[in-house]
Amino acid sequence: MPLAPYHMSVKTIGRSAGRCATAACAYRSGARIEDQATGRVFDYSGRGGVAREDCAIYAPPNAPDWVQDRAVLWNAVEAAETRVNSTVAREFEVALPADLDDAGRRALVAQFANALVERHGIVVDASIHEPDAYAGKGQGNRNHHAHVLCSTRRIGEEGFGPKSRELDNQRSGEVMHWRGTFAAMCGDALEQAGHPIKAARWRAGYLLKAGQIEAARERGDTAFIAANEHRMPTKHYGPNVIHIERKGRTTDQGDKARVVEGLNAEVIDLAEARERIEAERQVEPERPRSLIEAGREAARNSGVRLLGTPAEPAAPVVRPPELVLREWKTENDRQFVGVVAKAEKVDAYARRLLSGHERRQEAHRLQRPEAPAGLLASMKRGAYEVAAKAWEQTRAAIAKRIERLSGQIDRLAGYMRQAFPWEGNQSPGELMAERLATRAKPALAAEAQAARETGMAAIDGTTKADEQRRADARAITERDGKLAAQQDRTLAEPSQAPTLDGRTLGDRMAGRADADGKPPQTAQEKRQAEALEKIKASRDRERQDREQGKDRGRGR
Template structure:
């Protein structure tokens, strides 16, 4: 079954990361960082099916060299906390052939390049050896600046700001391209980038990306990982909330129709009375009916208020849960960056210590001769 995954990540110096290392790892090559002097050699890394640079029109000739490109990208950033690269990670349908998966990834990357003027370094990775042969994916490492014949220029800040909707657009566009390739190759499966709630599906819990560590644990042990158990628990909570909200909305719609029907009946009765076509003998019954109707309307309005409050409570609880999850995610990301920064600092200290130990030690000359 085809599934959808697209995530956008950044490579930041504040986390101790570099664009040269990120590119070398994803492409399975060796790149020397001219800024730090560090050699990133991943030539022994397996699982890289292909690695291709996609350049904008009129790009300078030197940009076709991966090492030159990413060193230039690093040197164009001067701040210690600069974002030096942006990555689109996409899942590729296992139903398609290797050639069609590559075509899909390259077409998507080419559209990114044409719209934003950046460079895309597309590395397609094979499914893991221990997996179920379905985890085909691509890493599209993008420069954070536009590339012109004169070199790197302005930042592609439209991809930083969620208010512009640029990332949401690309999520939808990748779903369109994936469905197009599936259709062209005779498959009926389709994917949707929207959440289940946005699709109007409230009877199925969404799937979550477990990550390589959790997936490896499940393959080795055959047991669900902590990540899966946590995701399932959270999904069930969201599903229960969505169902409760849906039931309240259904009851509210029925109540709205009942109020409208009763209001129409009362309006008709009032109009007939004002026209004077009601026989005097049935006037008491009509007044009693109107009073009963007004009492029913009042009761229905009270019920409507209770239902509206219930919907508001469920929505508020769901919003609170989302805010808590966002705060947790920010805390985890901050801790990850702190650990990465600490690791980078420790590595620098170890390297400095090692250099100091291998330097020859020269004793200072003393002002007197040796004693015999």
């Protein structure tokens, strides 16, 4: 049983985003409306999924009669706004309990719309939508929901008046008020329909997960706590992702959402396993007890310890290793998803910085100072050298930042992936997830360690035999490395052995004299020495010529 499917989102429809109230109303109510200001016609009369018989307009008692005409109403809303960036309408999108029938949903939406009208004096156009056709495949809206479109101005006998600013201020608490009010309305409707447990859950549905769990503890809803305490927040698909995946293509956003849904399904399976084990323990027949055991049990229940009887420590509850390891793997996977999400944020930030530095590097490259030329070159050389030095320092600093960011991005890649099959160890992300899981649940980590030591197979198939094979592979690798090093030393040793003329092989190859200072004995060695001397003399002459040329250029 997941968290209560409570949903309320408050949105604004403004001209700054290129939207208009006439188009929004036509789409939500499945009607045909012509915008008198622009002449555009918005025709959604053939749109499916709209309960048109349940669409209704709610207004204060003193409102003009024309507000009940949908086309006239929303054209008047557009005409009342004069600025090009005006907010023309506000929408409350709410989910309706699936356990209510059509009449119950209609009454719930009417109650909420009338409460909005009474509190703010605005006009409300409410439309009820049915579940999407693809809801069975996990795409689109899977429940009945309502779009409550509201005017941003109060209405009176003369038409629209001043703005209702209280909903614009996030600190006013109006939005939170309506979240709690609608949750209470849903709970009352479910209570009347004969669903008291779901009613209590819906009343706390507007709270965050921690608040819902705390409310469940107060009312003693243990099943709700077991099923939702370790659940992760799901990812929203969005209309674009749904449209792409309906064509049979997969998206990154959809894959992430399905990973979280799979983890939540394992959490629910673990909760069901706990309930099954507890039920089996309760139905086990009790063995007959002796009079002494019966007396000890009565004394323990009464809180009195018999004289001379030592206090019995509470026996630890030993769970099956398979259940412990599966719960530990689920916790690791949950932490790993969080590590990947944080690493992706840091990676995106680092890549933006890297892109900026690369653009800066390219712009700096184009600003490289040119060497002076011409008659006044010697006078400009000092300023050129200062500018060139500053340019080089800036270039080196940018290159250093780029190198550092590139290294950080490379390291972050290890936190966003799982270990490959050929890797002997876990990836950095998996190691961090395991550390976080140990810190979050130390008792479960100790249980998992004890379960692994029993030799039971883990969820991922790792056994003691697998660990032994990995250890053998590491030993073979280390042995091969030692053999390769020994072979290199063996090959290097002959170069130090003396030859017939008293020199080592290295000295002979380098053309050096022997230990007594004698010249090379072979003709080939003599030719090599002569060639080296010629090359050295030629390089010395070239270096002297370059130095003399520089002196002449400086006017010395």
